[in-house]
Amino acid sequence: MPGGAGVRRHDHHTTTQADVTAGAVLAPYLQEQASAFLRSLRLHRENSAPTDTGPHTAEEAVAALRRSSRRIGGTLHTFRAALDPAWAEQLRAELAWLSGTLAREHACATRLNRLLEALHNLSGTPLPAARKGPGTGPADKERAALGVGAARAGALLERQLTLARTRAHSTALQALGSSRFHAVADAVALLASEVPLVPAAGAPADELLRLPADRAEQQLLGAVAALSADEAGEPYNEAQDAPWHRARLLLRLHRYAHEVVRGAPDPVLAAAGRALDLHRDAAEAAAAAASAARTPRIAPATAYALGVLHADQRHEVRAARAMFRTSWPYAAAVTAS
Secondary structure, eight states: OHHHHHHHHHGGGOOOOTTSBHHHHHHHHHHHHHHHHHHHHHHHHHHOSTTOSOHHHHHHHHHHHHHHHHHHHHHHHHTGGGBOHHHHHHHHHHHHHHHHHHHHHHHHHHHHHHHHHHHHHHHOOOTTTOOOOOOOTTOOHHHHHHHHHHHHHHHHHHHHHHHHHHHHHHHHHHHHTSHHHHHHHHHHHHHHHOOOBOGGGGSBHHHHTHHHHHHHHHHHHHHHHTOOOOSSSOTTOGGGHHHHHHHHHHHHHHHHHHHHHHSSOOGGGHHHHHHHHHHHHHHHHHHHHHHHHTSTTOOHHHHHHHHHHHHHHHHHHHHHHHHHHHHOSOGGGOTTO
């Protein structure tokens, strides 16, 4: 099996020992992440008042909240056998809600910047402030049409995604002020001082933590092995994005499990993780371009520019897949390479 080599590859990196209990490894990690969550929350509260001059610091605090939320949630999912199951599942679900809610504003901003930059690169037209005007010189008619359409497409995308970002910001603020969030924060505060372990957590860490960590790795390797070749297929086949998104999430779970069991992320997967992040960004940008193209009563030139933009981002999706294949360290597991 392709994954076997991957698991054996890491055996000599293990930091757990037979005389160290699972709880002694798991509890400090969860407490560290819980403390990071609480520090980020305090930083956000100190820098998010209307009169404050540090919105960038508030954004960094939100990003840190998301990071610690993902790590706690991923750890609760992977190593639930060592934890109170009802508590772990409840907190994991709430942290997933929080992380997802806080991620939307950043995603809208990132998507808009990516699309405007791509439009500029495709048309050579300053965006979104370009105005319609007569073509100059021997410029190609198609490029001139793209320039006019790109300016309008950029303005349309800016309106739509700025509105979406504003709504996401309001939703995040509402979430952070809600009783639901306060309950999550209270649960994380308790976690920072006491981890609800089950008696089984007294078993050696190599016995109780290694198996779920290896299972997370095997799930990742299996998901990667199942990825389509995507070489002779249609370039705009959005239906094939889902398995790649799943591989990205499984890689994240494996990375967190590696942090718990071995004390640090697996460095050989860093490039592959970046490629999957780029894949996600390009796929979501393409979807945003396609959604904008469905806006009623837009000019043909605008629709044309959005179609070119969609095609460009779908090509970026394929480029990210190729980048992933070349950076994936377990070549035998990538059947499409």
